Amino acid sequence: MQPVQTHELRLAAAEPDTPAIGGYSYADSPSQIDLRQQNTLKTSLRTSQTGASPYIISLNSSEHYSSAGVPYEKPAYDYERDAGGMGLSAATKNKWSHKKGWLNQSLYAIDKFFNQPVPEQWSAGTLYELFPPSDKKGEWTIEPYFVSTVPNGQFNQLGKNVSDNPGSYSFAQQWYLQAGITDRLTVNIIPGYIYNWGGGERSGSVEVQDLPFDLLYRVTPDNQFPLVTVYLGGQAPVGPYDKLQNSNDGTGTGAWSFNFGVSSMMTFPFFGHALIADLWAQANQTTGDVRVKGMSTYGTDQAFNGWAMPSQFGSAGAGFEFGVTKKFMLDLELIGYWNAPVNMKGWEAGQWQRYQESGWTDVFDVGPGMEYSFNEHWSAVAEVIIPVAGINTTASLSPTAAIVCSY
Numbered sequence: 001m002q003p004v005q006t007h008e009l010r011l012a013a014a015e016p017d018t019p020a021i022g023g024y025s026y027a028d029s030p031s032q033i034d035l036r037q038q039n040t041l042k043t044s045l046r047t048s049q050t051g052a053s054p055y056i057i058s059l060n061s062s063e064h065y066s067s068a069g070v071p072y073e074k075p076a077y078d079y080e081r082d083a084g085g086m087g088l089s090a091a092t093k094n095k096w097s098h099k100k101g102w103l104n105q106s107l108y109a110i111d112k113f114f115n116q117p118v119p120e121q122w123s124a125g126t127l128y129e130l131f132p133p134s135d136k137k138g139e140w141t142i143e144p145y146f147v148s149t150v151p152n153g154q155f156n157q158l159g160k161n162v163s164d165n166p167g168s169y170s171f172a173q174q175w176y177l178q179a180g181i182t183d184r185l186t187v188n189i190i191p192g193y194i195y196n197w198g199g200g201e202r203s204g205s206v207e208v209q210d211l212p213f214d215l216l217y218r219v220t221p222d223n224q225f226p227l228v229t230v231y232l233g234g235q236a237p238v239g240p241y242d243k244l245q246n247s248n249d250g251t252g253t254g255a256w257s258f259n260f261g262v263s264s265m266m267t268f269p270f271f272g273h274a275l276i277a278d279l280w281a282q283a284n285q286t287t288g289d290v291r292v293k294g295m296s297t298y299g300t301d302q303a304f305n306g307w308a309m310p311s312q313f314g315s316a317g318a319g320f321e322f323g324v325t326k327k328f329m330l331d332l333e334l335i336g337y338w339n340a341p342v343n344m345k346g347w348e349a350g351q352w353q354r355y356q357e358s359g360w361t362d363v364f365d366v367g368p369g370m371e372y373s374f375n376e377h378w379s380a381v382a383e384v385i386i387p388v389a390g391i392n393t394t395a396s397l398s399p400t401a402a403i404v405c406s407y
Contacts, residue, residue: 116269119323122373123276124404126319126331127383130263130280131188133216133229134180143176145402151198152397155363155390164394168199172209186216196248204248211236214259226266231282234258242296250297254290255310259283274323283314298344299357306346308357313339321371331383333367339393363390369400379404
């Protein structure tokens with residue numbers, strides 16, 4: 001019986017997602033993109049133009065200002081007039097008009113602040129948040145996105161960042177394809193591939209990944225906020241995972257998995273700019289034991305013949321977008337990921353073995369980034385995912401970029 005090594009649960013190529021992309025793997029070296037980059041790596045082009053997505057409330061328009069007698073070319077906000085007067089309804093102003101005292105005045109100031117007009121903003125969304133649904137039937141989105149990993153140590157069981165030499169690298173490319181079935185129901189699918197190298201092994205081949213898919217349903221009506229969406233989907237095991245000749249060739253899990261999630265998105269005024277906040281959570285459950293022979297993404301070697309018993313994994317996070325101009329935004333993502341332990345059973349070197357292949361893993365990432373919208377239909381987004389704390393997981397940096405096209 002060979003000595004058992006501790007192996008980490010990692011996604012073989014996101015929460016937001018952002019959530020390796022399209023699957024997870026178990027290997028002696030962290031050659032795959034880890035689970036936190038699962039299928040949460042998603043964006044959409046959101047705009048407040050008429051007939052487009054309603055996620056941004058466009059009050060900075062000719063109709064808006066003409067109703068108040070303010071020229072549309074007005075270069076800046078007059079907060080006392082736009083926010084303090086026109087921004088508040090008559091009922092709200094009357095509510096505060098007869099109240100005195102510092103507490104009431106403070107509450108009035110808060111009420112006035114959050115009733116400012118929100119400027120028109122083109123937004124593509126952060127990269128790891130759960131993808132919002134299409135605005136109406138027939139709308140579609142195509143988004144190629146690119147993810148690489150650069151080794152930066154790993155977190156041990158005590159949460160300390162220790163050296164991870166030789167480190168592992170990877171590059172993944174996926175196509176996020178989405179279409180609106182009805183005004184509230186949307187379907188998506190995410191085919192992709194990955195290339196792994198390093199980790200003390202020879203470079204792998206370009207391999208397909210497991211195939212994620214989702215149904216998205218917008219719960220709240222178009223004119224109500226926050227925008228609440230529920231998700232139900234799964235992942236088809238199409239990536240290679242066992243009978244490998246090189247551990248860097250493994251990209252899949254061999255198991256079907258199902259996921260469910262929820263997100264809530266809302267836009268706030270912030271000193272004359274749009275601030276978009278998105279909160280989301282997602283969990284995944286595999287559907288049973290996986291037959292494993294030989295070298296695999298579960299960390300087994302050529303002599304193994306048995307089963308892997310993967311379980312649950314998930315993520316939760318918050319994404320924030322601040323509109324510097326109508327086309328340019330600064331992004332920030334805060335994301336946490338978790339993976340339940342995975343157990344193995346089978347024969348190796350003529351002996352029956354049953355052991356835990358990977359322990360419980362957690363990681364917390366921070367993802368600063370930026371996005372630029374060329375028009376209502378095209379935009380580009382870039383982020384760098386930085387692990388700041390974790391247990392039993394890699395601490396690889398993950399530069400990420402995407403091009404978004406929505407019609």
